Amino acid sequence: MCKTTFHRNKLRTMAWQVLYLFLSFTFKAISGQIQFSIFEELKKGSVVGNIANNLSLNAKELSIRNFHIVSRAKTQHFSVNLENGDLLVSERIDRETLCGTEQNCFLNIEAVIEKPLHFYTLQVEIKDVNDNAPSFSKRSFDIGISESALPGDRFTLGHAQDPDLGTNSVQHYEIITNEYFSLSEKNSVDGTEPELVLERPLDREKQSSIELSIAAFDGGRPMRTGTALIKIVVLDVNDNYPVFSQETYQINLNENTPDNFVVLHLNASDEDEGSNAQITYSFSHISEDAGQLFKLDSKTGEITKIGKLDYETAKNYKITVEAKDGGGLAAHSKVLIQIVDSNDNAPEIQINSFTSIIPEDSPPGTIVALFNIQDLDSGENAEFVCEISKNVPFQLISLPNNYFKMVTSSSMDREVTCEYKISIMATDKGLPPLSTSKTIQLTISDVNDNAPVFEKPSYIAYVPENNPQGTSIHRINASDLDLNENGQIMYSIISNNTEDALVSSHVSINSGTGVVYALHSFDYEQIREFSFQVMARDSGSPPLNSSVTVRICIVDRNDNAPKILYPSLDSERTALFEFIPRYSTKGYLVTKVIAVDADTGHNAWLSYHFLQVPEPSMFTIGQHTGEIRISRDFQEVDSLKQKIVVLVKDNGDPSLTATVALNLVIAENFQVLPELNNQPIKLKTTSNITFFLVLAIAMISVLFILTVIVAVISKCKTSNTSSVFGTLNKGLYPQVALRCASECSDGTLPLPFPYEVCVAIDSSQNEFTYLRPVQNVPTDNLIDTDEHPNGNTCEKGPLCDSNIAQNGTVVASL
Missing domain, CATH: 2.60.40.60 (Cadherins)
Known part of the structure; x- marks a missing residue:
């Protein structure tokens, strides 16, 4: 009979397998x-x-x-x-x-x-594969059977457990053949349960106990078995079994229930009396995990929680309890414990993809991270809200299956913010809510989006003339907010010429430091200023650049000594004579020393001094005008010939000088006088001598007047310009160069500019009456500039006009 049952079960199992495979294949084909x-x-x-x-x-x-x-x-x-x-x-x-x-x-x-x-x-x-053998909940089953039991009575045994499925699970049971019992199988909600069937009455006096071996067989290949020992104790008459108040107990238990909490109080009763009515409780079948979570009091029937429940590990437990009376009769009941989820798991954030560095020119919508959030709880406890840090240029986009991607929401600027620490927070909807956060650090890489910026909108540098070759003039500095090669700046000069001269012949620039160097020594009298453009270019790709104007002003130094225009030192005569009428009184203008200086500013301020004078009390000289005047009336003892040396000194440091020697002759008229040997003037003599002397002077005067008239007539025929002094002063005023106000100048005329100068000997007249620029002299080099270190101001002024000299003025071409 057992073999027939086995084959029938095997055929049934194979049919179910074929049907399962067919349905699985069909499901896959339909679902895709x-x-x-x-x-x-x-x-x-x-x-x-x-x-x-x-x-x-x-x-x-x-x-x-x-x-x-x-x-x-x-x-x-x-x-x-x-x-x-x-x-x-x-x-x-x-x-x-x-x-x-x-x-x-x-x-x-x-x-x-x-x-x-x-x-x-x-x-x-x-x-499933057949990797587990059937196992009974106990190694031995103790069964008490009253001797009053009748043939055909059935005694339920604990069924074997096999975690495998289908044919790999328990298929049938077998016991060792004996004369008292046979084995029967009964279907239940938990599968097939074995039952002992009493075949013949028991007699405790002949045999008080019987031991049987029961085996459980699965349907796997190879077949696996599990065995247990059945110990049957023949009891005295006890004809009432314990009865549970419920056949099945169903309980809902929160997973956060505290320890030692009474889960269930079992209640079984027995109508017998005495020891046959004393009931003890025990777990008839309980899994290993449940055995560590629950404890049963054998006397009271209380089931107590002793371990930590976890809904995510197991959602329910099935326990079989047994109530046995003192006579050995037992009853079984099912306890179904359903675990109710509580919010004990915070959401878990799992980063699946993350780009830690993105360029600052990344367009909006660039994906930064992809992550998944899971909550092991269920229901509302598993629902969550995800958000990221505020005030960051990023946003979250929800995807199916609790995936999220974080993308850029606006443009970024590394120069404003070079990195972001973004906090991702997920909060569930349980009570109380639980949350989890994870921080990611995102670095913004640099792109070349900033051109170099100069410290100033323009640069002006002052360089003293006569500077050594290679002198550093000025440093041009620019900055770039970018990094690395995008912020490395190279300097270069982009203007080529100024004033018909190449800038590269005047200055050079260090491409790395921006220091401008002079390639040669500058001469203020040749070049006053020049400007050029400096370009700063970074090393990015593509490179960015900007430019600035640099202006170089040459500062004058006192390197030119004063030049005396009058009296002229170029005269062929070794000695210069000035005529002083004998009747001259105090304050009479004897002559005027005229000098110019090629420098400018303070260096061109001239002062006049006597370097050598026989009688200091006789003559005075204007320190700033150069006018030599008589300081007192002539006396009888005064010499008819006076020699003085005039020193002209500029205001430079150190000052430079020039000297000129003048011979002054005291006489009655302009006639050529004989060589005098410093004879004193005798104003009081005898009457005869006076008469002859007056007669002689009158004759000489007439002759002198005639000579002068002839000379004037002759001179007018050969020249349009006449001199007050006639032949005495012929060639006395050479061609000279004076300075007129120009750019970066204080008003002193530079030598390179030729002009006609009209100079008045008398200071009561204008010192420089008329100036006329000589034709074909370039004036386009007069450029505006900033304030000069010496206090001069660069300005453009009109040049002086020129007219013919009048009223006894001396005309000099410049």
């Missing part, structure tokens, strides 16, 4: 979902399937596009070979651990591929 099926306990490295083929991807693209998988399980059971796209087993897979007694066991895998971003959901069906 990518699904793999494997058996549990495969070796590490076993191939599950080829993901590349199923996703219609080229295997070479997997590595390039950063293909990776994400499993929601705590243990990553699978990995992908990026070379061929095979999905491999990476950890031991135990279906019973993953899914328990559930018929269908699936592992969900989420695959992510970037560039562009896509994600896929894969299912791997874990099929």
Whole structure:
């Protein structure tokens, strides 16, 4: 009979397997979902399937596009070979651990591929293999059977457990053949339960105990078995069994229930009396996990929680309890404990893809990170809200399956903010709410978006003339907010010429430091100022540049001594004579020393002094005008010939000088006088001598007047310009050069500019009456400039006009 039953069960099991495979195949074909099926306990490295083929991807693209998988399980059971796209087993897979007694066991895998971003959901069906043998809850079962039991009575035994499914689970039971009992099987909600069937009456006096061995067989290949010992104690008459108040107890228990909490109080009763009515409680069948969570008081029947419950580990527990009276009769009841979820798990943030560095010119919508959030709780406790730090140029975009991508929401500027610390916070909706945060640091890389900026809008530098060659004139400095090569600045001169001269012949610039150097010594009298453009260019790609105007002003130094225009030192005569009428009185203007200085400013301020004078009390000289005047009336003892030396000194430091010697002759008229030997003037003589002397002077005067008239007539025929002094002063005023107000000047005329100068000997007249610029002299080099170090102001002024000299003035061409 047992063999027939076994074959019938086997045929039924095979039919169910064929139907299951057919339905699975049909479901996959209809749903179109990518699904793999494997058996549990495969070796590490076993191939599950080829993901590349199923996703219609080229295997070479997997590595390039950063293909990776994400499993929601705590243990990553699978990995992908990026070379061929095979999905491999990476950890031991135990279906019973993953899914328990559930018929269908699936592992969900989420695959992510970037560039562009896509994600896929894969299912791997874990099929059962016969890796577990049936096991009984106890190694031995103690059964008390009253001797009053009748043939045909049935005694339920604890069924064997096999976590495998289908044919791999328990299929049938067998016991050792004996004369008292046979084995029967009864179907229940938990499967097939074995029952002992009494075949003949028991006689305690002949045999007080019987031991049987029961075996449970599964349907796997190879077949596995489990055994237990049945100890039957023949009891005295006890004809009432304990009875539970409920056949099945159902309890809902919060997972955060405290320890030592009484979960259930069992209640069983027995109508017998005495020891046959004394009931003890015990767990008839309880899993190993539940045995660590619950404790049963054998006397009171209280089930107490002693361990930590975790809804995410197990959602319910099934326990079989037994109530046995003193006579050995026992009753069984089911206790179903349903664990109610509490909000004890905060959301978990898993970063799947993160770009830690992005350029500052990244457009809005650039993907920064891809992450997934899971909450192991259920219901409202598993719902969450995700947000990121405020006031950052990023935003979250929600994707299916609790995925989020963080993208840029606006343009960025590294020079304002070079890095961001972004906090991602997920908060569930439980009571109280739990939250998790994770911070990522994003660095903004530099691009060349800033041109160099100069410290000043323009530069002006003052260089004293006669500077050594290679002197550093000025430093041009520019800054760039960019980094590295984008901020490395090179300087160059971009103007080529000024005043018909190449800038490169005057100055050069250090391309690295921006220091401007003079290539030669400057001469103020040749060049007053020049300007050029300096360009600062960074080393970015493409490079950016900016330019600035640099103006160089040459500062005058006292390197030119005064030049005496009158009396002329170029005269062929070695001695210069000035006529002084004998009747001259105090304050009479004897002559005027005229000098110029090629320098400017203070260096061109001239002063006149006597260097040598016989009688200091006779003559005075204007310190600033150079006018020599008589300081007192002539006396009889005064010499008729006076020699004085005039010193002309400029105001430079150190000052430079020039000297001129003058011979002054005291006489009655302009006639050429004989050589005098410093004879004193005798004003009082005898009457005869006076008469002859007056007569002689009158004759000489007439002759002198006639000579002068002849000379004047002759001179007018040959020259349009006459001199007051006639032949005595012929050639006395040479061609000279004076200075007129010009750019970066204080009013002193530079020598390179020729003018006609009209100079009055008498200071009561204008010292410089008329000036006329000589034709074809360039004046376009007069440029505006900034304030000079010596206090001069650069300005453009009109040049002087020129007229013919009048009223006894001396005309000099300049």
